[in-house]
Amino acid sequence: MKMTGMRALICALLSATAIGGRAAYSQAMDPTWDSSQLPESRGIVRQYTLTPRGDVDGIILTDGTEVKLPPHLTAQTVFVIHPGDAVSVRGLRARALPLVDAASITNVTTGKSVVDNGPPDRRAGHDEQVINGRISILLHGKRGELNGVLLDDGTVLRLPPPEAERLQDWLRPGQAVSVRGQILDTALGKVVDVEAIGPSPEQMTELRGPRPPGPKNGPDRRGPPPPPGFGPPPPRG
Numbered sequence: 001m002k003m004t005g006m007r008a009l010i011c012a013l014l015s016a017t018a019i020g021g022r023a024a025y026s027q028a029m030d031p032t033w034d035s036s037q038l039p040e041s042r043g044i045v046r047q048y049t050l051t052p053r054g055d056v057d058g059i060i061l062t063d064g065t066e067v068k069l070p071p072h073l074t075a076q077t078v079f080v081i082h083p084g085d086a087v088s089v090r091g092l093r094a095r096a097l098p099l100v101d102a103a104s105i106t107n108v109t110t111g112k113s114v115v116d117n118g119p120p121d122r123r124a125g126h127d128e129q130v131i132n133g134r135i136s137i138l139l140h141g142k143r144g145e146l147n148g149v150l151l152d153d154g155t156v157l158r159l160p161p162p163e164a165e166r167l168q169d170w171l172r173p174g175q176a177v178s179v180r181g182q183i184l185d186t187a188l189g190k191v192v193d194v195e196a197i198g199p200s201p202e203q204m205t206e207l208r209g210p211r212p213p214g215p216k217n218g219p220d221r222r223g224p225p226p227p228p229g230f231g232p233p234p235p236r237g
Contacts, residue, residue: 036090036104038090038091038092038103038104039090039091039092039093040088040089040090041061041065041067041088041089041091041093041100042086042087042088042089042108043061043062043063043065043086043087043089044061044062044084044085044086044087045059045060045061045062045081045082045083045084045085045086045087046059046060046061046062046083047059047060047083048060048077048078048083049066051071053071055071055074056069056071056073056074056077056078057069057070057071058102059077059081059087059105061087063098064098065098065099065100066097066098066099066100067087067089067091067099067100067102067105068091068099068100068101068102069102069105069114069116070116070119072119073114073116075186075188076114077105077114080105080107080110080112080113080114081105081107081114085107085108085109086107086108086109087105087106087107087108088105088106088108089102089104089105089106090102090103090104090105090106091103091104102116103115103116104116128180128181128182128183128195129180129181129183130178130179130180130201131155131178131179131183131192132176132177132178132200132201133151133152133153133155133176133177134151134152134174134175134176134177135149135150135151135152135171135172135173135174135175135176135177136149136150136151136152136173137149137150137173138150138171138172138173139156139158141161145161145164145165146161146164146165146168146171147159147160147161147164148164148194149171149177151177154189154190155189155190155191155192156189156190156191156192157177157179157181157191157192157194157197158191158192158193158194159194159197159207160207160208162208163207163208167197175199176199176200177197177198177199178197178198178199178200178201178203178204179192179194179195179196179197179198179204180194180195180196180197180204181193181194181195181196182195194207195207
């Protein structure tokens with residue numbers, strides 16, 4: 001029984017080093033844990049590897065080693081790591097293949113790292129914030145429907161098209177706005193899924209999502225009134 005238990009333990013350890021054995025370092029993907037404790041590999045980046053959709057799912061080093069990363073790190077990877085860069089890779093090395101399942105990749109020259117902390121949770125409530133800004137331009141869907149605005153600082157605000165259409169007289173360039181919503185801050189920019197909007201943090205109205213078709217003039221289909229302080233543009237003199 002003792003030998004059987006030892007064999008089971010050895011098999012479990014070996015399986016952790018097999019291709020795709022992420023369970024062995026799931027703790028390393030949590031910010032609580034230090035991925036620098038994992039084995040290190042070094043080399044020069046030859047090129048990216050791509051998924052059928054064009055996402056980056058890893059890199060190839062000049063010595064032929066494949067380094068795997070999840071596609072949700074595409075933006076961070078292409079901003080931090082480039083062909084020709086010297087890199088330090090922390091992760092699990094396959095036993096019979098030149099393959100590393102990476103928990104982190106560091107650009108040796110810049111010191112910047114790409115760390116796999118798991119896929120982003122876009123539904124996480126802790127990312128809800130209030131931000132203020134001034135509208136620069138209006139944003140539209142491919143059919144021309146208004147679905148958001150761009151602020152002066154480059155932040156994108158997205159609203160449900162029915163709500164954006166209802167507020168289109170007030171969502172105009174130059175308008176100061178305060179919004180509350182889910183913020184996704186990425187290497188490519190910041191976007192806010194707007195849940196409430198108004199001229200100031202103290203004067204915001206909750207937005208509603210898309211509503212089913214119905215009479216356009218019925219009071220129950222129009223949604224709440226525009227946020228306080230949002231009035232129609234002043235008449236041109």
